[in-house]
Amino acid sequence: MERKDFNDTTISISDINRILLLDGNELLEQTCMLLHEKLHSFCTCIVELNEANHVASTLAYVQENTVMDDLQYDINNTPCEQASNSDTEFCIYAEKAYQHFPKDPFLVDLQLESYLGYPLKNAQGQTLGILISTFKTPITNPDPILHYHKLFSKIIIHQLRAKWLVEKTDTLLSQLSEQTKRDNLTNLYNRFSLANHLKHLMEVKGKKSSLVLIDIDGFKEFNDLYGTHIADRVLLHSASAIRSAFDNVDTIYRIGGDEFAAICEGDVVEQRADALFEQLHSGFQYEDLQLNFSVSLGIVSFSDAESGDDLLLKANLALKLCKQSQNCHIQYYDSRLSAMHLRRSQVIEALKLDLAATVEKSALSVALQPIVLLNGDNWSRFEVLARWNDPKLGVVTPDEFIEAAEHTGLINRLGERVFELACEAKRFLEQTLGYSVELSVNCSAKELAQPRQYLSQLTQKLERYGFAADEFTIELTETVLMTQSGDIRQALRGLHEKGFKIALDDFGTGYSSLNYIHRYDIDCIKIDKTFVQNMLTNLKSERIVKLIVELAKQLQVSIVAEGVETELELNKLVGMGCTSIQGYLYSCPLSPPQLIQKIENLPPQSSSSK
Structure with missing residues (x-):
């Protein structure tokens, strides 16, 4: 295509606005098409660079008013090599480009006279791509061409930075998932x-x-x-x-x-x-x-x-x-x-009776463990943990009664009872302490599989006690995200719309769920205690914790370290940038009255630091 006099061609504000309304590949392709048509280039394309093997891959490529198939080419001995390595703002050959690069088959075979490459750089200044236009005739007036390439390079960079951020996050996820499949010591599967x-x-x-x-x-x-x-x-x-x-x-x-x-x-x-x-x-x-x-x-x-x-x-x-x-x-x-099965049967029957009773007559209770924000004014965040001391069976472990509830369809009723007990505990704490507290409540996959019922239960209790949803965090394990039952995304969206925060518990212990981290709106990641307690003696665990903290920063979510038991663990976590701590270093789970006593007996400054 012969290039017309560029002074007769302009790119209007409406053209630019039309591009800004697009995203993804469509934005890249239409940007190339607009520059190609208005500047009368032979071709205009956007390429992404792989520095490791000196290969460029087209993300969008327009020639003769047609969007072409993607292609790859070696950038050695091409102007793209100079554009990628140059510290200047752009790379331009206004004439005889094919003679300057006799080993570039594209320029030579098509006898292309002129070349313009505008580097696309990330926030660190690294060139990750190039906006390129080539012409069959010399460029006699480069200023307007440079102006529009500079303008559209900024639009393209804004689009590609999101792509590069996702790729970087995916790389972190891949590293994390690879390290969490096997046991650190024996290298056996876990x-x-x-x-x-x-x-x-x-x-x-x-x-x-x-x-x-x-x-x-x-x-x-x-x-x-x-x-x-x-x-x-x-x-x-x-x-x-x-x-x-x-x-x-x-x-x-x-x-x-x-x-x-x-x-x-x-x-x-x-x-x-x-x-x-x-x-x-x-x-x-x-x-x-x-x-x-x-x-x-x-x-x-x-x-x-x-x-x-x-x-x-x-x-x-x-x-x-x-x-x-x-x-x-x-x-x-x-x-x-059969003995264990008999015990399980007894637990199930006792649980049915307990859940049928009023909350005042229930033997179920809650214990609270503080989530301490270092340098905070006081202890104001707590995780709610269910406890049960049945009159006949004695102490029934959470593993026993939660498993029994899930296998008998009682899990929703159990979750509702625990949330009500959490509201009672919150009211007691706030009346006694004189300030507002936030609670984290665990949610199972089977509860979330019925999102309308689950959300209705929560909102009814909030209305009854006069609390706001943003005073509660719903904690999900990675198993919940992996489940195929129900519409998890819809359920999480509904919780967010009401104001609840969402935390991903025991993070790093799963594998498949790592692939889903982009799909869900997560407000907080909780590092599993296994990695925290092993990081001082095991380099892999330390690296995993660092990866999780870095991942949280990339995703712009808060981070909590679970299972912190020693000052050495605390100092290591603080050095990594994690300052929300949960574990026996501060307190074991306590009943609300015991927790009040614990807080009142804290020495000065201990409410926020050790």
């Missing part, structure tokens, strides 16, 4: 990988496989007697023996402090379990120490379970019975393991 793998294996492996849980007997005593260094050697030796016994390293997991898992295919589980027990029972020599210990194994066949979660539950039942029985080191699950 508990969360096991849950994902079991779900898949139950679908494809049939019923001839078995799940084996392995627990080191008396491991705490090893740790207390010899210290973590020797205890780690025991774990590494155990991991090596399990690898040897079960062959395939990809089906072996470390799922807890002293607990491992293995998936055994076929009907050889008995022989392998016996071999593993004998190998570990014989102990091993480390330096001057002869370390003798034993293990307990709980085994369940895939044919005895309906799902991956069911497999883990039944293997745990077998393992618990094994550890409770004298002279038993290998326990297979069978239907006679």
